[in-house]
Amino acid sequence: MKLSPTQNMTLLVRSRHPVRDYRPIAAELLSVGHVHAEQVGFVRTPRSPAAQVRLHMAGDEFCGNACMALAALTAAELGLGVDDRTDVVLEASGADEFVTCRVERQDPDYYCRLAMPLPLRVEPYPIPGLDTGRSALVRYRDSLHVVIESDRLDQETRDRAQAVATRLGATAGVPLIGVMLYDPGRRELAPLVNVPSLSSVVWERSCGSGTASVGAYLATKARGPVRTSVHQPGGTMHVQADHDARGVTAVRVGGRVAIVAEGTAYVHA
Known part of the structure; x- marks a missing residue:
């Protein structure tokens, strides 16, 4: 199918x-x-x-x-x-x-x-050459997502993001690496997904897990609940994330x- x-x-x-x-x-x-x-x-x-x-x-x-x-x-x-x-x-x-x-x-x-x-944790993750001061590592049991706030989604930024995905894919020892370039002003997401075991590095049309990571990142940053739409090349997805003193407590995505x-x-x- x-x-x-x-x-x-x-x-x-x-x-x-x-x-x-x-x-x-x-x-x-x-x-x-x-x-x-x-x-x-x-x-x-x-x-x-x-x-x-x-x-x-x-x-x-x-x-x-x-x-x-x-x-x-x-x-x-x-x-x-x-x-x-x-x-x-x-x-x-x-x-x-x-x-x-x-x-x-x-x-x-x-x-x-x-x-x-739910992510295990959301933590700051500065990236040399790509760090805007607004990036984080969203860590799951079986995957890592890097969320990078950027108002530039040009080829140079994409090349740097792909280098991050390739490096983490070779060193992190998890089935999936995601690098999520997120423009908060336009609420636009360019999702890059690396599955090392398949030698697959793809700029996807949309990414549900990446949308969830953006929600978890935004809720952690706000220290409270977040509900927003996320515009991606394939269309719009929606995310709702809850956060309290324990951290991220729920994430739901829709599409x-x-x-x-x-x-x-x-x-x-």
């Missing part, structure tokens, strides 16, 4: 394969000469009866947009009617707890609101999901 969560093109593989084959299968599917998308997840049977479905990303990472894509697909197959809504409970790689997604049918697409895993195509891909990985 090919889905578009805010144009972050996502492939969900429903046939069964050994986990050791996920990465070579994904690498071929992602290529320009094949199905071509920004990420690949594999649909599995959940381990717990409390979950409806399980998502395992090709790089073992957690992906918010892929979770929303699978939740929308699950709701569609349950026959969710126009203007109806339902909650889909998922197990997901990179998440210790269940993740719950509220899905609303808005013909012809779906609007999803996903409760995101539209379209089901694009269904078919068989011939893989020779």
